[in-house]
Amino acid sequence: MSVVVVGNPKPKSRTRAAAELVVEKLTGAAPHHIIDVIDLGAGLLGWGDPKVAEAKDIVKSADLLVVASPTFKGTYTGVLKLFLDQFGAGELGQVTTFPVMLGGSYAHSLAPELTLRPVLVEIGASCPAPSLYLLDSDYETSPELDNWLEVARRYAPA
Numbered sequence: 001m002s003v004v005v006v007g008n009p010k011p012k013s014r015t016r017a018a019a020e021l022v023v024e025k026l027t028g029a030a031p032h033h034i035i036d037v038i039d040l041g042a043g044l045l046g047w048g049d050p051k052v053a054e055a056k057d058i059v060k061s062a063d064l065l066v067v068a069s070p071t072f073k074g075t076y077t078g079v080l081k082l083f084l085d086q087f088g089a090g091e092l093g094q095v096t097t098f099p100v101m102l103g104g105s106y107a108h109s110l111a112p113e114l115t116l117r118p119v120l121v122e123i124g125a126s127c128p129a130p131s132l133y134l135l136d137s138d139y140e141t142s143p144e145l146d147n148w149l150e151v152a153r154r155y156a157p158a
């Protein structure tokens, strides 16, 4: 089962579209579940919210997980951090995970590898491929996406 987590204060964003595209290119099918973190609302600000718990269960049952964020101030968003903080250390149980970030320029192209990946690993994600960074202006047609897919496909569960 493939799952997308999108951490963008703006729902239905290009970041979400890019994450869906990545899953389609990796698996040949649309994601089974898309969690647009902003839809979880104020439950993210505390512990034990039922909607957040349901979203966590979906994430934990994934075989393939894409976690996507726009780049804000050189890192992933605070909204995404609120959701990731809901997981305990190792809780993801080594689900195969691909960190993806969109940005306005290449100035922060290492941000997914240096900022998002370590947090995902801390909560138990297995991130076998390099993290993916795409420009918001050309994420659909970028040669970086094709190059990355060649590597990432080796690690996508069948």
Ligand SMILES: Cc1cc2nc3c(=O)[nH]c(=O)nc-3n(C[C@H](O)[C@H](O)[C@H](O)COP(=O)(O)O)c2cc1C
Binding pocket: 008, 010, 013, 014, 015, 016, 070, 071, 072, 073, 074, 075, 102, 103, 104, 105, 106, 107, 108, 135, 136
């Ligand atoms: C508050 C804010 C901070 C941003 N900071 C950065 C940044 O540090 N580096 C960068 O490349 N783009 C930055 N951007 C641009 C966004 O990362 C970029 O437009 C994003 O990929 C848009 O994704 P979306 O269309 O899914 O919202 C910023 C945008 C906003 C709104």
